[in-house]
Amino acid sequence: MRLFIAGHNGMVGAALVRRFRNEPGTTLVLRSRRELDLTNQAAVQAFYAAEKPDTVIVAAARVGGIHANNTQPAEFLFENLAIATHCIHGAYQAGVGRLLFLGSSCIYPKLAPQPMPESCLLTGPLEPTNEAYAVAKIAGLKLCEYYRKQFGVSYHSAMPTNLYGPRDNYHLQNSHVLPALIRKFHEAKEAGRGEVAAWGTGSPRREFLHVDELADACAFLLRLGNPPDLINIGTGTDVTIRELTELVARVVGFTGRIVWDATKPDGTPRKLMDVSRLAALGWRSRVGLEDGVKRTYADFLAEKAAGTLRA
Numbered sequence: 001m002r003l004f005i006a007g008h009n010g011m012v013g014a015a016l017v018r019r020f021r022n023e024p025g026t027t028l029v030l031r032s033r034r035e036l037d038l039t040n041q042a043a044v045q046a047f048y049a050a051e052k053p054d055t056v057i058v059a060a061a062r063v064g065g066i067h068a069n070n071t072q073p074a075e076f077l078f079e080n081l082a083i084a085t086h087c088i089h090g091a092y093q094a095g096v097g098r099l100l101f102l103g104s105s106c107i108y109p110k111l112a113p114q115p116m117p118e119s120c121l122l123t124g125p126l127e128p129t130n131e132a133y134a135v136a137k138i139a140g141l142k143l144c145e146y147y148r149k150q151f152g153v154s155y156h157s158a159m160p161t162n163l164y165g166p167r168d169n170y171h172l173q174n175s176h177v178l179p180a181l182i183r184k185f186h187e188a189k190e191a192g193r194g195e196v197a198a199w200g201t202g203s204p205r206r207e208f209l210h211v212d213e214l215a216d217a218c219a220f221l222l223r224l225g226n227p228p229d230l231i232n233i234g235t236g237t238d239v240t241i242r243e244l245t246e247l248v249a250r251v252v253g254f255t256g257r258i259v260w261d262a263t264k265p266d267g268t269p270r271k272l273m274d275v276s277r278l279a280a281l282g283w284r285s286r287v288g289l290e291d292g293v294k295r296t297y298a299d300f301l302a303e304k305a306a307g308t309l310r311a
Contacts, residue, residue: 001026001055002051004029004030004055007038007061009033010061011165011169012215013059013060014167015214029053038087039083040086041085045086045090048094048096052095053094054096054098055096056098056100057218058087058099058140059102060087061102061133061137062079063176066199070129073131076130076136079136081136084101084137099156100221100222103141104137104160105162106133108121109125110127110268111124112124115236129267141230144156145230156229158217159273161272162207162209164176165212165295169310170310171310178208178293181198181245196257199265200260200265201260201266202242204240207235207236208235208289209235209285210296218233233278234272236273237272238271248297
């Protein structure tokens with residue numbers, strides 16, 4: 001297998017590289033953002049023609065938390081649409097037979113049934129705070145579905161739940177909730193502060209999957225002869241943001257007070273994936289949240305010490 005991992009320097013892409021690096025019979029084809037601009041159609045077409053991968057995983061995306069999605073919706077929609085269309089159409093033009101497109105649980109309606117089955121896609125309005133990102137991801141997965149239906153190529157999509165792990169983004173405004181909490185509590189502990197402010201009420205429920213488990217699930221899907229067009233990847237369990245916040249504080253060793261700022265937005269009330277389809281095929285998550293957070297905090301400290309922390 002000659003495998004192109006689009007976005008290999010990001011958190012998801014790096015996990016995929018770790019998973020496939022020593023896979024027998026696999027040659028990785030990798031390009032950094034400086035080497036290949038995925039929003040440039042001509043550059044992507046030239047890359048495919050020159051490198052001739054036979055399998056592609058599209059893990060590249062412009063990503064961020066509630067603040068970033070709220071303040072930069074135009075960039076989130078344009079860049080993610082461009083990445084999806086150029087990677088998928090370019091792969092088809094180059095004769096790539098297998099492509100796995102990675103989306104996000106935010107593609108599902110804000111008030112989707114819980115847990116969210118794949119069948120609830122496009123059955124209601126999206127969560128406004130990340131609508132632009134979701135629309136781009138929906139377009140990408142539909143493009144895969146229609147290329148498969150019309151041309152017979154094995155292009156399919158997977159929708160991961162909230163991810164965390166090595167090489168996450170720890171920017172306090174543009175990151176997702178779990179890495180932001182790790183950095184907040186670590187810096188508060190280091191500075192000896194007595195309290196930390198947390199966004200919202202703490203009542204929304206979220207599901208979290210370690211990124212190395214996502215990479216393993218992707219390898220599992222690529223081994224299937226007839227994969228579903230769309231499949232959820234998650235743990236099937238969730239916690240409140242308050243529970244998550246208290247867990248991160250405990251793991252980091254912060255012993256001060258947590259102050260909740262209810263003037264900040266909560267986002268979607270609950271986002272839990274229905275993972276029964278993936279479980280029926282034979283894959284299940286095995287990393288518990290507390291163990292995963294402990295591993296991630298250790299990775300945070302190592303990256304900080306090495307000067308490689310994305311912050």
